[in-house]
Amino acid sequence: MNVSDKSVDVVVVGLGAFGSSIAWRLAARGISVFGAEQHTISNSFGSSHGLTRNFRSISQNHTLLYPLALLSRELWFELEGNSSNTLLTQTNALIMGQKDKGLIASALAVVAKYGINPRVLEAADIRRQYPIFGNITDEDIAIVDELGGMLFPEKCVTAAANAATRHGADLQENVEVFGHSLDGSGLVVQTSNGDIRANQIVYATGAWTAELLPRLKLKSLRIPQCWFTYQHDSDATPSLADLPPFQRDLGNVGRLWGHGAAQLGGLTKLGTHGDPTRDRNVYTNNIDRAVHSEDVAHLSKNVAHSFPNVNPVPAKSKICLLTESVDNQFVLGPVGDPRVFVASGGSGQGFKHATGVGEIVADMCQGIKSSIDTGFMHAQRMIEPPNGAAVAQRPTSPIS
């Protein structure tokens, strides 16, 4: 169907984790939405694929992410209530590392700020309850995030898009948005299926945003997603009971995240970040989708260190894209013109917060002050850094 002569309140460009949730939260408020996805809704070209995503409420990325995680969790369950699939399982999640250092110090700052009282496992408890972990030192502890669990990204994206459609949104697959022009009465959005008039546009274009909105200084990376089996039995793999969703700080060695097999026949998923070989910037029209041995060398080293019973060579792998902002926080809000919004910078942490991001961006489109503090995510900081200072050096991006 050609979209020419169509007119809507908001065009949402890109229907991955962020775009599908934004379309849902806008349409649920009675706002007319047209959503365009250049591939299919739920595809394996962007960032929202790979069967599972870890959910944590206690985030080390920013203390103010805790209220967003709670909002997102509530919305995931609301979405799940209207879907035939499980979207979020509650399994607990482990945050592991040396007492008062790195990941643990950041998690404890969240715990203190919000008066959370999580269970803490000492080194001996970790060794006894989760013998799969190797090289646990006496200094190691694990904070148990009892709201932690796992999301199923393909099902989540489909459920959000279906919910948006049920609320009247017109979401189309295989439609690319080329850009927009502004005139006195609104916007004209150019798509591969004709022009469409709108009052507002939201670019939820994941890794493609770096090229579409270069002022935001976003970076697109290709990251291997990898799945593993046991060392001495390539048909078997650690289960979720052996290995719940976790993040482990290995000090100078790096960080690992992952979880055991989510279901019968599934595999154990493990990943790292800060990998020296992973910082392979991509242009979205020229992505090497093959996983090479140098892409996984650092990960395999960390897996061997942390899981002596796991074969450090991945049994399966697939490239996934990641969009990083210079300060590793989300980039949400108007860019330049008050009718043009962006929702990007999901980095390695965005999926769990996607429904909350949908709600925040819907608030922004309606000019409503969000119930949670969003200042640190506001897109404006990328355009006019405070005091004209150059943006701080890019830290490595934690995943999960």
Ligand SMILES: Cc1cc2nc3c(=O)[nH]c(=O)nc-3n(C[C@H](O)[C@H](O)[C@H](O)COP(=O)(O)OP(=O)(O)OC[C@H]3O[C@@H](n4cnc5c(N)ncnc54)[C@H](O)[C@@H]3O)c2cc1C
């Ligand atoms: C390996 C890896 C592991 C991760 N693990 C976790 C985790 O455990 N927990 C967690 O919370 N997060 C995790 N993340 C991060 C999370 O997956 C991302 O932050 C999130 O999926 C980003 O979603 P998005 O909507 O911004 O991007 P995408 O899902 O890529 O969506 C963008 C969409 O826009 C479409 N598009 C782009 N340009 C156009 C255009 N011009 N016209 C039409 N359509 C367009 C694209 O086709 C795409 O479908 C992980 C990321 C990676 C890479």
